[in-house]
Amino acid sequence: MLKKIIKGGHRKPSKSDLNDGSLYGYGPPGTRNSGSVSTVNVVVNHASRAGPGASGPNTGAPATISAMAPPSGTVDPLPLFREVPVSERQGMFIRKLQICCFQFDFTDTLKSAREKEIKRQTLLELVDFIQSGSGKITETCQEEMIRMISANIFRCLPPASHENTGQETTDPEEEEPYLEPSWPHLQLVYELLLRYVVSSDTDTKVAKRYIDHSFVLKLLDLFDSEDPREREYLKTILHRIYGKFMVHRPFIRKAINNIFYRFIYETDRHSGIGELLEILGSIINGFALPMKEEHKLFLVRALIPLHKPKPIAMYHQQLSYCITQFAEKDYKLADTVIRGLLKYWPVTNCQKEVLFLGELEEVLEATQSAEFQRCMVPLFRQIGRCLNSYHFQNEPSFCGIMSTL
Numbered sequence: 021m022l023k024k025i026i027k028g029g030h031r032k033p034s035k036s037d038l039n040d041g042s043l044y045g046y047g048p049p050g051t052r053n054s055g056s057v058s059t060v061n062v063v064v065n066h067a068s069r070a071g072p073g074a075s076g077p078n079t080g081a082p083a084t085i086s087a088m089a090p091p092s093g094t095v096d097p098l099p100l101f102r103e104v105p106v107s108e109r110q111g112m113f114i115r116k117l118q119i120c121c122f123q124f125d126f127t128d129t130l131k132s133a134r135e136k137e138i139k140r141q142t143l144l145e146l147v148d149f150i151q152s153g154s155g156k157i158t159e160t161c162q163e164e165m166i167r168m169i170s171a172n173i174f175r176c177l178p179p180a181s182h183e184n185t186g187q188e189t190t191d192p193e194e195e196e197p198y199l200e201p202s203w204p205h206l207q208l209v210y211e212l213l214l215r216y217v218v219s220s221d222t223d224t225k226v227a228k229r230y231i232d233h234s235f236v237l238k239l240l241d242l243f244d245s246e247d248p249r250e251r252e253y254l255k256t257i258l259h260r261i262y263g264k265f266m267v268h269r270p271f272i273r274k275a276i277n278n279i280f281y282r283f284i285y286e287t288d289r290h291s292g293i294g295e296l297l298e299i300l301g302s303i304i305n306g307f308a309l310p311m312k313e314e315h316k317l318f319l320v321r322a323l324i325p326l327h328k329p330k331p332i333a334m335y336h337q338q339l340s341y342c343i344t345q346f347a348e349k350d351y352k353l354a355d356t357v358i359r360g361l362l363k364y365w366p367v368t369n370c371q372k373e374v375l376f377l378g379e380l381e382e383v384l385e386a387t388q389s390a391e392f393q394r395c396m397v398p399l400f401r402q403i404g405r406c407l408n409s410y411h412f413q414n415e416p417s418f419c420g421i422m423s424t425l
Contacts, residue, residue, distance in 0.1 A: 126201035143208035166230040198246035243292030297338035324360035
């Protein structure tokens, strides 16, 4: 009996099942696809960076499965929300979400052009519906919405411009930014998520079931996207999540720490360090005094070592702001910050040295006399070595430091 049950649970699909379009996320209204988003979908594997779409020990959830594009002509536009009775709008909301789960090939602009436009218009309607606050969406609708959003944004990122080319790694500042071809759809999906997070109708007690640790972790993985437009949306959304979902705050800080550790000690490349530091700058500004030991350790173990990687120029402005915030919040940390700068002081990179001198000037402005005396000897030794430099850009930096002292 047990063998029959096991065998029956893994039966092959019949011919009628193979002809049923609703199994694959498309088909006429009223089929099995009308109540929920289909999970029987196909993923096209291609060479790419490991991203949030890949399952692994740190994802906390299985890989997101995206619906393939439906056959041409099988998707029809649904009625507008204002054209259906109020009692039917929640059901219409779910049906529109199902249309938006389809994934299209944007490398060919002419392929599935009609279906792409239907999806874009549907996404615009969903954004307007959430933004207008026409009605509080049910918990089922919220679950389906997060599922649709996940199907669109959580994906394997394309190979970085320096990968799989056979060329030597170039300076990130000199590389042309990669622009996501599917951005016309992706932007609207991000806008929908942002409107959902910031909406006053969104109950955090309900929303945290879907915007959970796994969801946040995958969002953080997307910060490695080379498209600056995507990183800008991610920065705004994650900042809003941090502000609204207090239960996630320690987890977000720890996850950002881990990204910094991998960047500093392993990869030396990450596209979103600057955006993550912008979020942290706002968070540090809100730290209460006396400062927790956890935050001081973050300064010593993550922020100060961020001066070590070669591409520091990409994020130094944001890093300097975070460092200065610590010195201004707790003047006793000025000695720790200055000694940390001296530890990672560049030896042969004059451009990097100019950045350090500018940051040192800002830190010294927030330094009290007692803290300055503790680090005074090693500080002036380093300044003496810099004075012997022939690099002309150092001169204005020294003038700023001397005026501060």
